[in-house]
Amino acid sequence: MALSDWQAIVLTFKLALVTTVLLLLFGGAIAIGLARMRSRFKPLISSLVALPLVLPPTVMGFYLLLLMSANGPLGAVSEALGFGQLTFSFSGVVIASMLYSLPFAVQPMQQGFEAISQSQYEWARVLGMSIFQRFIFITLPQAKKAILLSAVMVFAHTLGEFGVVLMVGGNLPGETRVVSIAIYDQVESLNYSNAHSLSLFMLAAAFALLWFVYYLQNNQRVNR
Numbered sequence: 001m002a003l004s005d006w007q008a009i010v011l012t013f014k015l016a017l018v019t020t021v022l023l024l025l026f027g028g029a030i031a032i033g034l035a036r037m038r039s040r041f042k043p044l045i046s047s048l049v050a051l052p053l054v055l056p057p058t059v060m061g062f063y064l065l066l067l068m069s070a071n072g073p074l075g076a077v078s079e080a081l082g083f084g085q086l087t088f089s090f091s092g093v094v095i096a097s098m099l100y101s102l103p104f105a106v107q108p109m110q111q112g113f114e115a116i117s118q119s120q121y122e123w124a125r126v127l128g129m130s131i132f133q134r135f136i137f138i139t140l141p142q143a144k145k146a147i148l149l150s151a152v153m154v155f156a157h158t159l160g161e162f163g164v165v166l167m168v169g170g171n172l173p174g175e176t177r178v179v180s181i182a183i184y185d186q187v188e189s190l191n192y193s194n195a196h197s198l199s200l201f202m203l204a205a206a207f208a209l210l211w212f213v214y215y216l217q218n219n220q221r222v223n224r
Contacts, residue, residue: 005198007174008182015090015165015178016158019097023154024147026098027105031150032139034106035113050103057100061167064096068168086168093169093176100164104153112146113139149216156209159202 034046052060068075068086074095078086086092116139124134140147162180169176171185179202186195 002194004173004177005182005186005194008177008179008198009201011090011174011176012159012178012180015093015097015161016155018094019101019158020151020154022094023098023101023105024151027102027150027154028109028147030102031106031109032113034110049106052100053103057161057163058167060100061096061164064099064164064168068092068095088168088170088172088176090169090175093165093178096164096168097158097161100161101154101157104157105150108146108150108153109143112143112149115146116142145216145219149213152209152213152216156206156213159205159209 030049034042034049037045065087066072068078070076070079070085070087075086078084078091083091086095120138121134124138129137160180161178162184165176165178166181171177171181177185179198183195183198183202186192186198
């Protein structure tokens with residue numbers, strides 16, 4: 001494989017790692033909120049979170065492109081704060097990836113949080129534990145497998161992103177050119193040998209991550 005292909009691989013894993021870390025934070029907050037929500041608006045919010053599962057990537061990428069362009073609200077705010085443009089940049093691709101992978105982060109964690117008995121929180125409150133202590137000593141230990149599952153699913157999903165990344169980030173080597181786009185370029189150039197090498201590498205990575213996901217799910221069933 002050429003140097004540019006290795007750059008695409010490194011950038012892809014960097015994007016997946018950054019997206020995963022950020023979604024564990026922001027997605028975790030949304031998951032906790034949904035798990036505890038007792039409102040008629042919960043189905044509406046859940047639908048918005050799950051929308052990327054059914055929305056074509058090009059549709060989502062198109063609207064994100066409009067939002068993050070220089071004339072869009074997000075793009076204007078970014079440039080006003082001195083962060084530069086979001087479109088055709090790694091930062092913009094990270095934001096797009098976070099939104100596209102949001103349901104893969106929120107849904108497993110939400111199920112993990114909902115499985116925790118509320119009586120444990122009540123007893124902890126009676127014993128004088130703060131919200132932070134309850135999160136550290138009750139929520140995290142009991143939902144750790146769900147959190148890990150979310151992390152693996154987000155990472156795996158980000159590795160295979162194409163449409164959203166291409167619409168928002170374009171195809172800039174070393175900046176936004178991820179493996180899926182590199183494979184597309186190789187196929188367009190009729191360079192099937194390089195396309196095969198990249199595809200085989202990503203196939204192995206995807207299979208390993210999926211095996212880990214099913215391994216975690218099987219362990220959860222066995223331990224119940």
